[in-house]
Amino acid sequence: MRNHENYNGIFHLSDKQFTGVFNNAGADSILKIFGKSFWDLPETEYLDIHGMLDDGTKASLIDCVLHAQRRHRFDSNSQFETQLFPNYIVVGEEFISSGEPVIKAVSYHFDNVHSLLIGSKTFRSLSPDADEVRRILELDHRQLEDIAEENGWPKTPFEPQIGKHPQLLYFSGLWEIIACQSTMGKISLTNRTSQNSGSPSGIGIRNEVTANIEFPEPQTIKSVLHALRTLHSFFELSLGHSQRYRWIELELQRSTESEQKLPPTARLYWTLGNERVSGDSIVSRNSILLGPERTPDEFAKVLTGWMNSAESLGDPRERFSTAFFGSYSIDRIVGSANMFDLLPESHAPKTKQVDSSLSEALVKCREIFKDLPDSFAKQSVLSVLGRIGKASLRDKINYRADKILEVAGERFPELYLPCNQAVLCRNHYVHGSKSTFDYQENFTEFAFLVDTLEFIFAVSDLIDLGWDFRGWIDRFRPTTHPFSAYIANYSHNIIRLRNLVKK
Incomplete structure (x- = not known):
């Protein structure tokens, strides 16, 4: 399917038609509407605009927002230009709208998807x-x-x-590499081959591994993107690098009866989908945490659990993704600690029972402060009183760290030390409490605290889902994955941190 970049077209919004220029360029995508006056847009935050492009394809510009309005003077005449930014662009055989559940499946290809696989049994050269x-x-x-x-x-x-x-070039004909069934639908990795017919310059077989979600019921564009982000975050964690979406393809439900057997398809352009990805990542096959060929049953089990737990763990995992691939900064240490605050009760230590005397004191304190005039100080005190007996941030982090220590405690001596220091660091930047050491002057130790929180959060999450962390540790070799670097440098970093704290 071709890419769609610069196009003229006839677009329509509700019952109005207009001529426009459509530029599909990621975060710089824009739809320009020209007329004798500024376009009278409906009073809604987002708009869906449909248009027929000059190559005959149908474009659905989803969730458009007003970007700018300009007036161009030509002697005594004026031309008015309205610019709209589309959040999503769907180009294909059918028009769709943001609230319309018509998407049956989504397939996509990303940067390092081939690093998840070995492929030596699927593609070979024979003699x-x-x-x-x-x-x-x-x-x-x-x-x-x-x-x-x-x-x-x-x-x-x-x-x-x-x-x-x-010599013969050989493809095994194995289209489906691995598949598993989740509450969101069937998740699979498949081969998508192409080849030329041969010429004096040679012949070859090309392949793009695609990740797919087949939904049990047709979905809206936003539901599809939620499922896609959930799946993509799993691949990014396993590969250890943020991944650029190369292309996204939708399978649509047919709007009318047709003799055509194949369902209509469309290309989805997510204008802001790659905004947090910078540069090209290099990932070796030895770096991955989980691979569908190396450990297929384990991979399917963990992936299924990941998709099924998206509702309860979506927020903390999203916080992890935002922090994990960013630069080391104050925002990153705060975000890394915030992951644990967002954990559901099922993934945190149980509430501690308070004795009768403390319980009675809490009741009296609440009564005293409840009758005071409303203020920030009053709400702060009531908030603190409400947290008494509940797991603190330190409790949650140590509780998740215990899962790692139970599996491979000998590899991480004194793990509670960076955990506790990370909490003190976060409290310093959030609440202004006293710092243990100068975090800017001792950047290596500061980065170690950040890495510890992210390592504990993600590894304990995967262990809960069925990842054989012990097996991965036993096969461990220094690689490009951040967790590999954390393990390789742990002994050195824990000594540096211990000596610094003693000062």
Whole structure:
């Protein structure tokens, strides 16, 4: 499917039609509308605009917002230009709208998806002897003759050219690499091959591994993107790098009865989808945490659990993704701690029971402050009183760290030390409390605190879902994954932090 960049077209909004210029350029995408006056837009935050492009395809510009309005003077006349920014662009055989559940499946390809796989059994170069190649070519020729006879086509003679050392390029025909069923739908990785017919310049088989979600019921564009982000975050964690969406394809529900057997498809352009990705990432196959070929059952189990737990863990995982791929900063340490604050009760230590005397004191304090005039100080005190007996940030982090210590405690001595120091660091930047050391002057130790929180959060999450962390540790080799670097440098960093804190 071709890309759609700069196009003229006829667009319509409700019952009005207008001529526009559509520029599809990621975050710089824009729709320009021209007329004798500024376009009278409905009083809604987001608009859906449909248009027929000059190549005959249908474009649905979803969730458009007003970007700018300009007036151009030409002697005594004026032309008015209204600019709209579309959040999502769907180009294909059918128009769709933001609230319309018509998407049956989504497939997409991203930067390092091939690093998840080995592929040595799927794609190979063979060197059979000349007689074997002749037998294969004869069989293929007979099949082509049968097809030609059925369709009344002319037949071609069998005139193979076979040297002493022929070579064959081989694709196993395995389209579905792995699949699992989740509450969101069927999740799969598939091969999508293409090849040329051969020429003096050679022949080859190209492949794009695609990730797919087949929904049990047709979905809206926003529901699809929620599922896509959930799946994409799993791949990013396993690869250890943010990943650029290369293309996204939708399978649509047919709006009218048709003799065409294949369902209509469309290309989705997510204008802000790659905004947080910078540069090109290099990922080796040895770096991944989970691979569908190396450990297929484990991969399917963890992926299914990840998709099924998106509702309860979506917010803290989204916070993790935002922090994990950012630069080391105050925002990152605060965000890394915030992941644990957002954990649901099922993933945090149980509430502590307070004794009767403390419970009675809490009741009296609440009564005293409840009758005072409303103020920020009053609300702060009531908030603190409400948290007494509940797990603190430190409790939550240590509770999640215990899951790692139970599996591989010997690899992480004194793990509670960076955990506790990370809480003190976060409190310093959020509440202004006293710092243990100068975080800007001791940047290596500061980064170690950030890495510790992110490592504990993600690894404990994967362990809960069924990841064999012990097995990964035992196979451990220094790689490009951030968790690999954390483990390799842990002994050195814990000594530096301990000595710094002692000062």
